[in-house]
Amino acid sequence: MIKNIRDRYNSNFSEEKYEAFLQDIYGTYNYHVPFKIAETPVFLPKALKQKLVEACDDIMAVINKPNFKELTNGAFFDPSTIVPNEDEHSKFIQLDFGICKDENGALTPKLIELQGFPSLYYFQELLGRKYLQHFGNVIPEGFSQHLNGMTSIDYLDRLKHEIVGNTNPKQVILLEIEPEKQATAVDFYATAKVLGIKVLCITDLKKRGKTLFYLDENGSEVEVIKIYNRIIFDELDQRTDLKTEFNFQDEVDAEWIGHPNWFYRISKYTMPLLKGDYVPKSYYLDQLEKIPKDLENYVLKPLYSFAGAGVEINVTKEMIDKVTNKANYLLQEKVAYAPVIETMDDPAKCEIRMMLLHNSITNKTEIVSNLMRLSKGEMVGVKYNKDKTWVGGSTGFFEN
Structure with missing residues (x-):
């Protein structure tokens, strides 16, 4: 550029x-x-x-509006997905x-x-x-x-303060689904190296009452105090094969570093709430009063999808009419990327x-x-x- x-x-x-x-x-x-x-x-x-x-x-x-949570309560398409003990700010x-x-x-x-x-x-x-x-x-x-x-040093220090703080790093976990199989595994290895925390599959997280723990390399129990969550819920919903003791809706004595509810609140669901020179027009499909005449300038997006699945870039009126659950879709103005590199x-x-x-x-x-x-x-x-x-x-x- x-x-x-x-x-x-x-x-x-x-x-x-x-x-x-x-x-x-x-x-x-x-x-x-x-x-x-x-x-x-x-x-x-x-x-x-x-x-x-x-x-x-x-x-x-x-x-940062005081009523942002009220505005985004509709992001939880199923109230049973709400995770307890939500904090006041999205960490990330x-x-x-x-x-x-x-x-x-x-x-x-x-x-x-x-x-x-x-x-x-x-x-x-x-x-x-x-x-x-x-x-x-x-x-x-x-x-x-x-x-x-x-x-770079300031940056790493800031991350360490926010993720680990004064907690024993051994009692902080990065939580994923089969982390070694994820495309972003290199980030987990880098995180563990710098912070000294445990990268853990959700199937290895154990629960007794409200206490979470895992077994270290010696078979000793280590209580989990903080959870740096990297699990994408779209993927978790698809993995019906997983056998877990912990459910996200459980009341537990552990602090979320990046509370899971923000995954829903700050998402595609937020787009229609935003206005300004840097934001494309966006509409909840179930609240769309009139279908735009220039549909070639819009994309149709499912509110909840994994890795961009289900995005339609050549939208037609017939396509919109066929959507049965319109509350789960967004119509968004196309963004014309410029070939600048x-x-x-x-x-x-x-x-x-x-x-x-x-x-x-x-x-x-x-x-x-x-x-x-x-x-x-x-x-x-x-x-x-x-x-x-x-x-x-x-x-x-x-x-x-």
């Missing part, structure tokens, strides 16, 4: 450097990352950075923006989705560090993954995830990092970018 830096990066790029970069990442935890890592980071100019900050502020102004918030161009040709973000759930907070730090190690000779001084002068062949489009964290000391939710996805397909996602290069997961370096 910054021409002189992009030109310099591309001219200095080689497949040998890229392969060494990948092997370094794979070797860090002796784990071959199953998803595509992009050949390049993205360099974000000041003007776009400022718009992203403004967009995040606009969205957080709605999430992800805001996904497509990078577009406005009517004057200036770069601008448009919100795609949002979630009150943790993402690759530790892998992204590793990824940025490896880009700097292998391509740092063409990444200018003063560019950072983080904002407001936050260094020059590569060795076709330019790539990009999406940036602004990664936010609630600071328990200041009681404010802050932008702490980012994740980028590069695409040359019809949509961002693996199946739309098969056999393409200069696509996949990346990170952005902001111009200070």
Whole structure:
């Protein structure tokens, strides 16, 4: 996005450097990352950075409203899914923006989705560090993954304070479903290495009364005090084969680091509540008074789906009429991604995830990092970018 830096990066790029970069990442935890890592980071100019900050502020102004919980109670399609002991703030918030161009040709973000759930907070730090190690000779001084002068050390310290705090790390768990089989397993390994916490499958979590515990390598019981939850409920609902002692609706003496209810509250369900220059028009399908005439400019999304399943990008009136449970769907204005990343062949489009964290000391939710996805397909996602290069997961370096 910054021409002189992009030109310099591309001219200095080689497949040998890229392969060494990948092997370094794979070797860090002796784990071959199953998803595509992009050949390049993205360099974000000041003007776009400022718009992203403004967009995040606009969205957080709605999430911080005193009646936000009341506005989002409808997100729980089944009241039995509500988890007890909800806190006042989502610890983690992800805001996904497509990078577009406005009517004057200036770069601008448009919100795609949002979630009150943790993402690759530790892998992204590793990824940025490896880009700097292998391509740092063409990444200018003063560019950072983080904002407001936050260094990598500051970032890791902040995460440690919010996830572990003063608790014995052994009594903090990262909870997943068969974590070693997840595509994001590398993030679990990075998290465990930095924090010293236990990565645990939900089937290994045991319960006695209100006490949760697991058995360590010596067979001794370890009480669980904090749960850093990474389980996606869409996946959990599909895994009827799992034998568990713990249910999310149980009353337990453990603190959620990232309370599960925020997964529902801050989600696609929130989109129609948001307005402004950086948000596409969005409607609950069951509350849609009139079907727009320009349906070619909209997408149809299920409110609850796993990994983008069920999204329709070529919407028709007949398709809408056939939806039997309209309360579970959203009609959202399409976002026209701009191909702004020059590569060795076709330019790539990009999406940036602004990664936010609630600071328990200041009681404010802050932008702490980012994740980028590069695409040359019809949509961002693996199946739309098969056999393409200069696509996949990346990170952005902001111009200070």
